[in-house]
Every structure is written in structure tokens, then in C-alpha cells.
Amino acid sequence: MSAVKHSSRAPAPVGLYPHARKVGNLLFLSGVGPRKKDSKEIPGVTLDDNGNIATYDIAEQCHSVFSNVRAILEDAGSSWDRLVDVTVFLTNMKDDFKTYNEIYAKYFRDNQPCRTTVEVLSLPTPIGIELKCIATID
Structure with missing residues (x-):
């Protein structure tokens, strides 16, 4: 049996999918980006008049x-320390990996889930990073 989970504190998905789905004692998160809730604003991103990325700050x-x-995670009934697997999509591995990796290390100092980081040509919105996560849940 599975249960769909939605967060009231995260930005709405950009398509027809839930924030997360619980299956057994696992919680699978859909791809999560840095957009702000109830806004098209993307922290650290400045768009030009054509909607293309003019500048961005990967740290932000x-x-x-x-x-x-x-x-x-919290709205679904899990927590940060219950993450067991994280897949990270970066649009600019060459320039952004070092900064991302340093920030990642601070967030995951105590909990160290398995991690895969891949470079992709682009993401559905003008962002430089997206996470796909799996956590445990009761």
C-alpha cells in the first residue's frame, strides 16, 4: 500500500506528481528544486528578459x-536524519560541484546517506540543482 504526501511549506510540483509517496517504511521524494513556495522566484537566480538564466548563485x-x-520530509512524517539516499542533479558540475559539495558536507555531517551526483544539460525550470531523495518513515 502507498500513500501520497504533500507539503504545505514547499513549492508546488511543476507537474502532476506528489511531493512524496510512502511505500512500506520508505518515503520517496519527487525531484525537489530551490524554488520558493507560492512564487516563481528562484533564490540565487536572475533571469534575463527572455526568461533565461543571466546569473546564478549555486550556494543560495x-x-x-x-x-x-x-x-x-517533516510534513510527510519523516525527518532529515532519516534520509538514506540522495541523488543530486547539477547543471554545471565543473563550476558548481566544489561549492555544492562543501555545503552538502555541512548539512549531512551527522547523517550521511548514500549519494549520487550527476550533471544534466538542464532541468525543467531555470535552476542549477535538484534533489531526488529516499528516507525511512514509520
Whole structure:
């Protein structure tokens, strides 16, 4: 049996999917980006007149995406320390990996889930990072 979970504190999904789904004692999060709730604002991103990324700050995006993940976990009945697997999608591994990795290490100092980091050409919205997570849940 599975249960769909939605967070009232995270930005709405950009498509027809839930924030998370509970299956047994596992909670699977859909891809989570750094957007702000109830806004199209993306922390650390400045768009040009055509909607393309003009400038971005990967550090600000990292802090925001981790905050969104935490909100979804907590609203679903899990928590940050129950994360067991994190897949990270970066759009610029060459320039952003070092900063992202340093910030990641601070957030995951006590809990160290398995992690995979991959570079992708782009993401559905003008962001530089997205996380896909699995956590345990009662």
C-alpha cells in the first residue's frame, strides 16, 4: 500500500506528481528544486528578459533546496536524519560541484546517506540543482 504526501511549506510540483509517496517504511521524494513556495522566484537566480538564466548563485540554491527537502520530509512524517539516499542533479558540475559539495558536507555531517551526483544539460525550470531523495518513515 502507498500513500501520497504533500507539503504545505514547499513549492508546488511543476507537474502532476506528489511531493512524496510512502511505500512500506520508505518515503520517496519527487525531484525537489530551490524554488520558493507560492512564487516563481528562484533564490540565487536572475533571469534575463527572455526568461533565461543571466546569473546564478549555486550556494543560495543549495541552501534553498535543502530547506525544501527538509519541509517535505517533516510534513510527510519523516525527518532529515532519516534520509538514506540522495541523488543530486547539477547543471554545471565543473563550476558548481566544489561549492555544492562543501555545503552538502555541512548539512549531512551527522547523517550521511548514500549519494549520487550527476550533471544534466538542464532541468525543467531555470535552476542549477535538484534533489531526488529516499528516507525511512514509520
